[in-house]
Amino acid sequence: xxxxxxxILPAEIAxxxxxxxxxxxxxxxxxxxxALPDLVAFTAAFFERHGIDRELLLAVDxxxxxxxxxxxxxxxxxxxxxxxxxxxxxxxxxxxxxxxxTAFDVTHAPDADVTLPASRREPGGLGLHxxxxxxxxxxxxxxxxxxxxxxxxxKTGSPGRGGA
Amino acid sequence: xxxxxxxxxxxxxxxxxxxxAQAPAAQAFLDGVQGTVTLDAxxxxxxxxxxxxxxxxxxxxxxxxxxxxxxxxxxKHVRDIFVYSGFDQIFEIEPAD
Numbered sequence: 001x002x003x004x005x006x007x008i009l010p011a012e013i014a015x016x017x018x019x020x021x022x023x024x025x026x027x028x029x030x031x032x033x034x035a036l037p038d039l040v041a042f043t044a045a046f047f048e049r050h051g052i053d054r055e056l057l058l059a060v061d062x063x064x065x066x067x068x069x070x071x072x073x074x075x076x077x078x079x080x081x082x083x084x085x086x087x088x089x090x091x092x093x094x095x096x097x098x099x100x101x102t103a104f105d106v107t108h109a110p111d112a113d114v115t116l117p118a119s120r121r122e123p124g125g126l127g128l129h130x131x132x133x134x135x136x137x138x139x140x141x142x143x144x145x146x147x148x149x150x151x152x153x154x155k156t157g158s159p160g161r162g163g164a
Numbered sequence: 165x166x167x168x169x170x171x172x173x174x175x176x177x178x179x180x181x182x183x184x185a186q187a188p189a190a191q192a193f194l195d196g197v198q199g200t201v202t203l204d205a206x207x208x209x210x211x212x213x214x215x216x217x218x219x220x221x222x223x224x225x226x227x228x229x230x231x232x233x234x235x236x237x238x239x240k241h242v243r244d245i246f247v248y249s250g251f252d253q254i255f256e257i258e259p260a261d
Contacts, residue, residue: 036185037165058210058241065212069184114250118224123217126249130213133248 023050024086031072031081039064043085050087056155059134060092066127067106067151071098091136091156098149103142106151107132168193171204179207182215190215194222199231206237206260211245223254232256 025046029035040061047057064083071081077100084095112129131153132138138153166186171177176197182190203219223233234256238246246252 033184036183040181061210062212062245065183069212069214112249114248115253116250118220118227118254121220121224121254123220124213126216127213130245130248134244 024084026082026084028080028082029068031075031078033069033072036065036068039068039083042083046085047092052087052092053090053157056091056157060094060155063131063135063138063153063155064094064096066131067096070104070106070127071096071101074104075101077101088154088156090158091154093152093154096151100147101142101149102147103144103149105140105142107138107140166190174200175202175204177204177207179209181210182208182218183210183212184214187214187218191218191221194218194233195225197222197226197233198229199226201226201231201233203233203235204237205235205239205242208237208239208242211242213249216245216249216251219251220254234258 025042027042029039043061043064044057046052047054047060068081068083075098077098079098079100082095082097082099084097086093086095106128109128112125114126114129135153135155136158138151141150141152142148143150166178166180166182166189168176168178168190176194178190180186201222219233226232236258237260238257239260243252243257246255246257
């Protein structure tokens with residue numbers, strides 16, 4: 001993370017006082033793809049601090065990246081994205097809050113057809129398909145009054161849904 | 165961070181995290197390969213859908229000219245992602261173990 005980026009707009013805005021619960025951590029991330037390294041570092045540090053099973057980390061990174069990049073690409077807003085992490089028994093709960101947004105229920109996005117041969121497949125469309133399979137649960141809520149989307153997912157050591 | 169480089173003899177070595185931030189650099193490198201290429205993924209820690217898109221675009225291009233992209237040294241995370249996405253049916257994959 002370079003000095004120049006910080007001088008224009010911080011990619012990460014610490015906001016620990018806003019976190020709910022003594023063990024939760026919450027930060028605002030600028031809605032840009034190049035904020036991903038800051039997100040990865042934030043999540044890795046939280047895993048380390050709370051002794052969360054690192055076997056879960058890559059799946060959590062994957063889900064956060066896919067949901068965050070969707071907000072960057074399709075959110076239609078410049079408002080930062082709030083990411084809140086909280087330990088739960090055997091794993092982690094993650095909440096992403098997108099303000100000044102339109103509704104898009106990620107839990108009802110169509111699955112990709114993963115049986116097609118290479119000649120009939122195009123890049124894209126796999127992010128949410130895979131995210132849903134790597135997690136234990138994922139929920140979506142939209143408040144039209146506040147124009148706020150909220151996604152909450154949980155990942156524990158229990159087997160994921162896999163190809164289900 | 166992600167590093168991608170030629171390993172000689174039709175081998176490309178990729179290491180680190182192939183995510184949305186790194187996908188353009190990986191695509192730019194792989195756009196320059198020809199024929200049958202083995203991607204040594206033994207040091208690839210992480211791949212997201214953006215990385216999958218890079219590999220699919222490369223595979224389609226190489227298959228169209230009689231070549232292909234195959235993967236070697238694939239670890240658990242990458243293999244899980246490949247299975248869930250059906251990419252295990254599109255690429256020859258040699259597991260790490």
